[in-house]
Each structure stands twice: as C-alpha cells, then as structure tokens.
Amino acid sequence: MRKITDEEIEFFDAQGYVICRDVFHDDEMANVRTETTRLIDEVLAGGATEKWSLTGPEGIPFELQYLHMHPNTFSLRLLAHPFIGDLLTRMVGPDFIPCYETLVFKLKGHGSSVPWHRDSNVTENHERIFNIDIYPDKSTVENSCVWVIPGSHLWQHEKAVEWIERAKKEWIERDKRDFSPPEAIPAEVEPGDVLIHNSK
Secondary structure (H helix, E strand, O other): OOOOOHHHHHHHHHHOEEEEOOOOOHHHHHHHHHHHHHHHHHHHOOOOOHHHEEEOOOOOEEEEEOHHHOOOOOHHHHHOOHHHHHHHHHHOOOOOOOOOOEEEOOOOOOOOOOOOOOOOOOOOOOOOOEEEEEOOOOEOHHHOOOEEOOOHHHOOHHHHHHHHHHHHHHHHHOOOOOOOOOOOEEOOEOOOOEEEEEOO
16 A cells, blocks of 8 residues: 655655655546546536635636535545545644545636635644645646645745735736746646645
C-alpha cells in the first residue's frame, strides 16, 4: 500500500505543499470520474446540487460544497482510504477532524477563473492545517491547474494580504491572463495523484 513518505512530509513542512504521485489506482479513479461528472451535470441542469455550488468571477460554477451530503458512491470511500488515514495520523495525530469536503471542477473550454487566495483564516502558528486534493484527471498549465507559492505558508499575515491584493490587481490589469508571478509554480498532476497544500 502506498503511504506518504517522511521525505514528502518534510517537503510539505518546508514548502507548504507536496504532490504525492501514483496514490490511487485507475479503477478507483474511474468511479470518481463517473460520479463527479454526474454531480457536475446536476449542478449545470439546476438540480438539487445547484444551490450548494459556488460560481467564480464570471458566474461559472466551479465548486460543489458539502460533498458527503449529496448522494454518491465515492466521497466517503476516499476519506476512508488507507493512504488518507495514514497521512492524517502521521501529520496531525490520532485525533483529527476532516472538516470540509468539496468537489472543485473546471468546465471544459470555459472553466471559471479563481483569483489568488488562501483557503483558511490565517494564524501565526505553524500547525498543520491543510487541504488534500485528489485528482481523477490530469491537471496542467494548459487546462488551468492549481498554482502554488513555495514557502508562503510561513509568511506573516500582512505580507500575504499585500501579495494577494497586488497579484489580483496585476492579473486583472492583464485581462486575467498570465497567471504566473515569478514566485509561483504550477502544481501539475496526473490522474491518481494527490496534492496536499497548507490552507494558509
């Protein structure tokens, strides 16, 4: 069974993110793709999931909140996966709280933009508070992957706020093109990879 390595945990602590390669098998991801496609189609059709979805600056849906409450055959299985349980126990301890689950998606050909941001309230402590992103599909610069700023989880709050506001302003001035400040790098992944990133 694939487990997160000590080296991957050390990289996460230093850089604020880590990509764990080849975690989930093709058959596991096939079911995830089938079920997520169904849920996204329901959002777009104005079904029961639509009121739990978020839209981006262009009014395009990109996120379905509270995933477990929407009937599906994959989200709780992923949470109970041995890789997830092992990494949470080792990185947080035996008493951990998975507190928020979402389905984030890009619509083919017209996905929502997502401005620079941090995912949680900032604290000055360095406890491990992080997102676990599981990828059923390939995500690259060409189809708008996540970008990260290595080490930014260690920034003081004021520096982070100033950087985000400046980056947003410059991005809008460039007509929402060129999403790559010098400090940022793309977190490109393959199906079955897992991106863990500090939520601050």
